[in-house]
Amino acid sequence: MENLIALLVAAPLLGAAVLLCGGRRLDRAGHWLGTLLAAASFGIGAALFADMLGRGADDRTMRQHLYSWIPVEGFQADIAFQLDQLSMTFVLLISGVGTLIHVYSIGYMEHDERRRRFFGYLNLFLAAMLLLVLADNYLLLYVGWEGVGLASYLLIGFWQHKPSAATAAKKAFLVNRVGDMGLSIAIMLMFTTFGTFAFRPVLASAGETSEGMLTAIGLMLLLAACGKSAQVPLQSWLGDAMEGPTPVSALIHAATMVTAGVYLIVRSGAIFNGAPDAQLVTAIVGAVTLLFGAVVGCAKDDIKKALAGSTMSQIGYMVLAAGLGPIGYVFAIMHLVTHGFFKAGLFLGAGSVMHGMNDEVDMRKYGGLRRYMPVTFVTFGLGYLAIIGFPGLSGFFSKDRIIEAAFAKGGTEGWILGSVALLGAAITAFYMTRVMLMTFFGEKRWQPAPDADAAADVEPSAGHRPGEMPHPHESPKSMTVPMIVLAFGSVFAGGFFAIGDRFLNWLEPVTGYEHGHPPVSALTVTLATMAVLAVGVAIAWAMYGRRPVPVTAPRGSLLTRAARRDLLQDDFNHVVLVRGGEHLTRSLVYVDHSLVDGVVNGTAASVGGLSGRLRKLQNGYARSYAVSMFGGTAILIAATLLMRAV
Amino acid sequence: MNPVNYLYLAALLFTIGAAGVLIRRNTIVLFMCVELMLNACNLAFVAFSRMHGNLDGQIIAFFTMVVAAAEVVVGLAIIVSLFRTRHSASVDDASLMKL
Numbered sequence: 001m002e003n004l005i006a007l008l009v010a011a012p013l014l015g016a017a018v019l020l021c022g023g024r025r026l027d028r029a030g031h032w033l034g035t036l037l038a039a040a041s042f043g044i045g046a047a048l049f050a051d052m053l054g055r056g057a058d059d060r061t062m063r064q065h066l067y068s069w070i071p072v073e074g075f076q077a078d079i080a081f082q083l084d085q086l087s088m089t090f091v092l093l094i095s096g097v098g099t100l101i102h103v104y105s106i107g108y109m110e111h112d113e114r115r116r117r118f119f120g121y122l123n124l125f126l127a128a129m130l131l132l133v134l135a136d137n138y139l140l141l142y143v144g145w146e147g148v149g150l151a152s153y154l155l156i157g158f159w160q161h162k163p164s165a166a167t168a169a170k171k172a173f174l175v176n177r178v179g180d181m182g183l184s185i186a187i188m189l190m191f192t193t194f195g196t197f198a199f200r201p202v203l204a205s206a207g208e209t210s211e212g213m214l215t216a217i218g219l220m221l222l223l224a225a226c227g228k229s230a231q232v233p234l235q236s237w238l239g240d241a242m243e244g245p246t247p248v249s250a251l252i253h254a255a256t257m258v259t260a261g262v263y264l265i266v267r268s269g270a271i272f273n274g275a276p277d278a279q280l281v282t283a284i285v286g287a288v289t290l291l292f293g294a295v296v297g298c299a300k301d302d303i304k305k306a307l308a309g310s311t312m313s314q315i316g317y318m319v320l321a322a323g324l325g326p327i328g329y330v331f332a333i334m335h336l337v338t339h340g341f342f343k344a345g346l347f348l349g350a351g352s353v354m355h356g357m358n359d360e361v362d363m364r365k366y367g368g369l370r371r372y373m374p375v376t377f378v379t380f381g382l383g384y385l386a387i388i389g390f391p392g393l394s395g396f397f398s399k400d401r402i403i404e405a406a407f408a409k410g411g412t413e414g415w416i417l418g419s420v421a422l423l424g425a426a427i428t429a430f431y432m433t434r435v436m437l438m439t440f441f442g443e444k445r446w447q448p449a450p451d452a453d454a455a456a457d458v459e460p461s462a463g464h465r466p467g468e469m470p471h472p473h474e475s476p477k478s479m480t481v482p483m484i485v486l487a488f489g490s491v492f493a494g495g496f497f498a499i500g501d502r503f504l505n506w507l508e509p510v511t512g513y514e515h516g517h518p519p520v521s522a523l524t525v526t527l528a529t530m531a532v533l534a535v536g537v538a539i540a541w542a543m544y545g546r547r548p549v550p551v552t553a554p555r556g557s558l559l560t561r562a563a564r565r566d567l568l569q570d571d572f573n574h575v576v577l578v579r580g581g582e583h584l585t586r587s588l589v590y591v592d593h594s595l596v597d598g599v600v601n602g603t604a605a606s607v608g609g610l611s612g613r614l615r616k617l618q619n620g621y622a623r624s625y626a627v628s629m630f631g632g633t634a635i636l637i638a639a640t641l642l643m644r645a646v
Numbered sequence: 647m648n649p650v651n652y653l654y655l656a657a658l659l660f661t662i663g664a665a666g667v668l669i670r671r672n673t674i675v676l677f678m679c680v681e682l683m684l685n686a687c688n689l690a691f692v693a694f695s696r697m698h699g700n701l702d703g704q705i706i707a708f709f710t711m712v713v714a715a716a717e718v719v720v721g722l723a724i725i726v727s728l729f730r731t732r733h734s735a736s737v738d739d740a741s742l743m744k745l
């Protein structure tokens with residue numbers, strides 16, 4: 001069975017190569033090929049999963065050594081895979097959700113003439129993401145890490161004729177670069193400390209290393225995770241990344257790629273366990289981000305950007321849980337999986353709404369869609385109930401466990417982190433209810449499609465004429481079926497994982513687990529979560545359900561206005577980083593001009609001047625040459641005589 | 647007679663030749679001054695040969711004469727062609743590599 005692991009990566013990679021190099025003759029069947037290969041990857045994953053379930057808990061790790069990539073004395077880089085319970089979870093999530101989104105894209109991208117290329121990029125993403133989670137060393141993980149970054153860049157900027165999409169892609173790439181630098185430094189530190197970067201030796205000997213070094217490695221890994229998972233302070237790219245097609249937002253910027261940071265932290269658990277400071281910083285980053293994303297999500301009128309804020313916030317929960325150490329690792333991954341289901345479902349629902357509404361994204365121009373798009377309404381509604389943590393649905397089990405674990409950290413930190421997580425749950429309930437009410441309930445606030453000037457700015461797949469009123473309709477089967485499947489996941493996955501501690505028992509051999517000592521009982525936490533949930537929903541109902549929603553956004557409070565501008569993150573980046581960078585480069589240019597160029601030009605000028613004078617000696621008069629020869633000979637003879645005399 | 651006096655004569659002839667080369671402009675005179683310097687050297691060689699009782703200097707003097715004869719052939723040809731192209735026997739007129 002081990003030999004099948006490489007096929008998991010190879011299938012989508014083959015698809016990407018064929019689709020991207022195949023040319024126009026594949027236009028008609030390309031999307032089927034891409035979907036088939038994604039499904040093949042899922043099939044192989046399921047077969048391996050079945051095989052893994054048949055083994056004992058300690059015997060489940062499978063390995064495959066493909067070949068030595070860089071065999072140098074003292075530096076061994078292998079193309080080798082490791083498939084344990086943690087990787088298996090990711091493989092199933094990535095290839096499963098990935099396949100569903102391939103199917104969805106067949107319908108969603110139907111009118112796009114570059115659909116073949118789109119599927120090529122999606123396959124490239126799947127291959128890179130699977131490589132990331134299957135690698136058995138940090139260097140190969142880094143290859144996958146960069147691969148998903150590339151795929152993300154290509155897909156965000158897929159509609160590159162829109163300047164906003166091209167800019168968003170560049171922004172995502174640049175911000176991710178900062179995080180990638182953290183990962184590369186962490187790998188170098190590992191190599192100097194442990195002499196290797198394979199998971200097994202590094203994690204096994206992490207306990208014998210000094211705490212300072214572990215903290216340094218941990219913080220660098222956290223920086224990497226911040227970049228990829230859009231955590232404060234590297235969160236600014238995720239909102240703009242919504243410029244990409246909606247299936248991309250669902251797959252890459254909600255369900256899989258942005259969770260790579262959580263995977264990295266949980267995978268490197270042994271390093272973080274030895275560095276309490278790094279753990280605390282991780283938990284704080286998670287807590288800050290979960291509030292940040294939630295506040296941003298409350299203010300956005302663009303449905304995809306509201307969901308992007310929510311994604312940021314939910315990943316904040318996962319990072320917070322991962323920062324709690326062995327108390328939280330399992331729950332971070334559990335929330336990651338359930339979040340993969342319901343957030344992908346929500347994004348696909350949003351895409352379906354946009355599909356029916358002439359690609360309008362402003363929720364203030366939706367309203368009353370539940371009668372026109374029943375399937376979208378029900379699946380989106382189930383995703384909504386799951387994400388706010390409605391009892392019995394997925395989010396309830398996974399988020400509740402994280403809040404409980406945050407309290408269980410103990411001490412003042414535990415209380416603060418736990419309270420922040422509770423507050424986040426309330427805000428989550430508020431903004432998701434807001435999205436739900438503004439989109440599907442209330443009155444129709446539909447507006448005619450934008451006029452010709454603005455129409456050039458919307459997606460080419462729109463296929464609508466300017467000035468036409470939208471005719472909301474249910475999306476085709478290829479789009480609704482994935483939404484229904486994901487809705488099933490949103491409803492049942494959490495309960496399936498949590499009841500009988502199935503997920504805990506499954507992952508514990510890899511990540512370890514300790515229960516901690518919660519200062520309050522689990523029941524109290526659950527009841528408190530239910531209470532804040534009800535409060536959040538009630539406030540949202542009072543603000544957006546009872547009163548009609550204005551089509552143009554009111555001015556709003558200072559906080560609302562700041563949150564609409566993503567809490568001034570871009571302004572901050574602009575003032576501090578962009579301006580600072582400009583000043584730095586300007587002063588460097590000045591130094592270059594005055595000092596470096598001065599030295600170089602000065603040398604050249606003095607050589608030139610000297611040659612100009614020497615040139616005058618070359619005057620063509622034979623007698624002046626004779627004088628120099630005569631003078632030179634005289635000097636030589638005089639010198640010789642002088643030397644002999646001395 | 648003291649052979650050193652020949653050396654003094656050789657030095658005197660060489661100086662006259664060198665001064666002529668440096669001062670005069672006429673190519674023919676220049677050429678004759680060069681010959682004068684060569685013959686001054688020959689005189690010095692022969693004088694030294696006599697002083698040291700060694701025939702090497704005299705042999706070299708013969709060589710010098712042969713080389714000088716060859717030089718006269720080439721040199722005069724150059725002078726004649728210079729005069730033909732520039733209608734002047736002054737070395738200073740031939741200061742450029744073009745006409």
